[in-house]
Amino acid sequence: MNHFTTQIHHWYTKNKRDLPWRKTNDPYKIWISEIILQQTRVDQGINYYYRFTERFPTIGKLAQANEDEVLKAWQGLGYYSRARNLHFTARYIQKEMNGKFPQEYDIILKLKGIGPYTAAAVASFAFDLSHPVVDGNVYRLLSRYFGIDTPVDSTKGKKEFYKLASEIMPAKNPGLHNQAMMEFGALQCAPRPVCLKCPLVNSCFAFHHKIVDKLPVKEKKTKQRNRYFYYYLLEHDDNIYLEKRSGNDIWKNLYQFPLLETSEELKEQEILELKNIPFPESCQKNLKTITPVKKHILSHQVIFARLIHLEIEIKCNLSNNYIKIKKTNLDDYAVPRLMEILMHETKIL
Ligand code: SF4
Numbered sequence: 049m050n051h052f053t054t055q056i057h058h059w060y061t062k063n064k065r066d067l068p069w070r071k072t073n074d075p076y077k078i079w080i081s082e083i084i085l086q087q088t089r090v091d092q093g094i095n096y097y098y099r100f101t102e103r104f105p106t107i108g109k110l111a112q113a114n115e116d117e118v119l120k121a122w123q124g125l126g127y128y129s130r131a132r133n134l135h136f137t138a139r140y141i142q143k144e145m146n147g148k149f150p151q152e153y154d155i156i157l158k159l160k161g162i163g164p165y166t167a168a169a170v171a172s173f174a175f176d177l178s179h180p181v182v183d184g185n186v187y188r189l190l191s192r193y194f195g196i197d198t199p200v201d202s203t204k205g206k207k208e209f210y211k212l213a214s215e216i217m218p219a220k221n222p223g224l225h226n227q228a229m230m231e232f233g234a235l236q237c238a239p240r241p242v243c244l245k246c247p248l249v250n251s252c253f254a255f256h257h258k259i260v261d262k263l264p265v266k267e268k269k270t271k272q273r274n275r276y277f278y279y280y281l282l283e284h285d286d287n288i289y290l291e292k293r294s295g296n297d298i299w300k301n302l303y304q305f306p307l308l309e310t311s312e313e314l315k316e317q318e319i320l321e322l323k324n325i326p327f328p329e330s331c332q333k334n335l336k337t338i339t340p341v342k343k344h345i346l347s348h349q350v351i352f353a354r355l356i357h358l359e360i361e362i363k364c365n366l367s368n369n370y371i372k373i374k375k376t377n378l379d380d381y382a383v384p385r386l387m388e389i390l391m392h393e394t395k396i397l
Pocket of ligand 1: 189192193236237238241242243246247248249252253254255260
């Protein structure tokens, strides 16, 4: 091993965090942890990991579950297509592979929802196969230490970093090596690193050229679009109404209050006039509350949301798409985090 890898492994032994998915070589649990960690920070991910793996401890249990249960366990993590893919792939492995997680990188890579990064993580952590895991932390570490300014989000950059990561990968313990690289990038070569405490400081290109804050380079600026969501909480006695989201949009198959989406923000007066509401205008209703605008940022869109709470009369002819439920049963349904926040902040339910 060269100086770089030796130092990183040494540092890892002394500084690594005690994380539950590092104590197992069960590919199923490693797979779950990797997908969760694509959604959230490690400290928050631990709770989700325990919740998900206690609810679905094996591939078989996940395969047997219905989609609503899986989405409910995923609630709050966002990117629900990842939960649906986990579910699909668990069913596929159960049916087509006798419930046994494949042990070859190329076969793992073919599974739905598993890209090169996750395939390399599962293959190396569970089966000690020699495939580098190049996540955002590893890109940052490699670009700074070796002084590479090729954009990490370009095709050329991805190839270049992958090649370099493969070259420095030792033949022995590739799983441990990948963990060490990721952990070093996450904790030591962090976005704002304390270089003077770094064991690599004497040989680090970026430190010596004073360009630590310039690396890594990214070329693409993510375009964002604005959306305006008006949720209608319709209440009659102890009942409220939900609809299931469909189509190829965010939060597919999650439940929500009847929603009006507009391309421009509505004025207060327009909301009070209750025009274009997603239920008959003739319905007798009594306005109880309108929440202030809540800004909710996703990776490519910003949602400005309000919740409008109405009491309605029983005769309202509501769409058949709405499901009538007891208010107290709302917890049984997977809803977007945004709706949870609106309900929590306003203490409506
Ligand atoms: S010296 Fe600073 S920039 Fe270089 S590897 Fe260490 S923490 Fe990263």
